[in-house]
Amino acid sequence: MKNNRSSTLLTKNHLGKIPDDERLHQNDYLEAVKAFARLTYESVYVINYETMAFEYVSENPLFLCGYSPAEVMALGYEFYFKNVPEDDLTLLHVINEAGFDFFKNLPGEEKIQYSITYDFHLLHRDGKKVLINHKLTPLFLTREKKMWKAMCIVSISHHKTPGNICIHKQGSDALWKLDLKDKTWRKSEKPKLTKREIEVLHLHAQGLSIHEIAEKVSVTPDTVKYYRRQIFDRLNVGTIVEALSYAVNNKMI
Incomplete structure (x- = not known):
């Protein structure tokens, strides 16, 4: 109309x-x-x-x-x-x-x-x-x-x-x-993520927990938490769901 x-x-x-x-x-x-x-x-x-x-x-x-x-x-x-x-x-x-x-x-x-x-x-x-x-x-x-x-x-x-x-x-x-x-x-x-930060996002997108991601990439859970904080800071978001949404919408992963 x-x-x-x-x-x-x-x-x-x-x-x-x-x-x-x-x-x-x-x-x-x-x-x-x-x-x-x-x-x-x-x-x-x-x-x-x-x-x-x-x-x-x-x-x-x-x-x-x-x-x-x-x-x-x-x-x-x-x-x-x-x-x-x-x-x-x-x-x-x-x-x-x-x-x-x-x-x-x-x-x-x-x-x-x-x-x-x-x-x-x-x-x-x-x-x-x-x-x-x-x-x-x-x-x-x-x-x-x-x-x-x-x-x-x-x-x-x-x-x-x-x-x-x-x-x-x-x-x-x-x-x-x-x-x-x-x-x-x-x-x-656009903000840039490191290869390891992108890898962590990919694994989160697959539904893996922090401990499962740590085992997958051979680091400690605290190191995975550090990567997550870095991702949140770079993308200016507060949760992993927001980070994944931002990364997908901006063709970063």
Whole structure:
């Protein structure tokens, strides 16, 4: 459902009608998206900025908030206004403004290599509020190199509060974080883990305990605890679950 309030507040990426010849290379692309959705635990959906509508919504319940995929698709951008708290809607508006300003200044085809990630709350029909992590990356650009369609991935956030806005470039350790106070992007690099710290994370991901990891890598349990503390400090997290979530989301393991 197209809504003027929705399109005005939640995106500044306004497109005119896309020429028919630009549509030809999109044949059956949604089949690949659907196949990916079947293989991941995360929610997947596709935004079409020409129509300001959702073109696909997966069946994963996290993003649906108690609706069916068909109901979410019918709501389109109005879904956000029904299921995102007011403060977080304001945050999404800021992210949209800053994100598309950043995207606009990137070189041509290089734009396809960038993705943005941020956290906000969703309100479910039963009243439950969940902090989710939302990732968005371009699927198709227009001839003018504007974002035409984007794929979005939704999972549970490992943070405690909304925000945490970062832009990543594929194949690069560079990332840009949005300072919400002055709406400025600040460039930095992904934190780096040592080979042993990555090994410890892998073993935790397999469900091994601290003592089992110590035996596996031939060190004492206290040494494993030291590696864990180092991981927490480098990733700025407080638990092994948060560390694993951060490492997976940032393609570190």
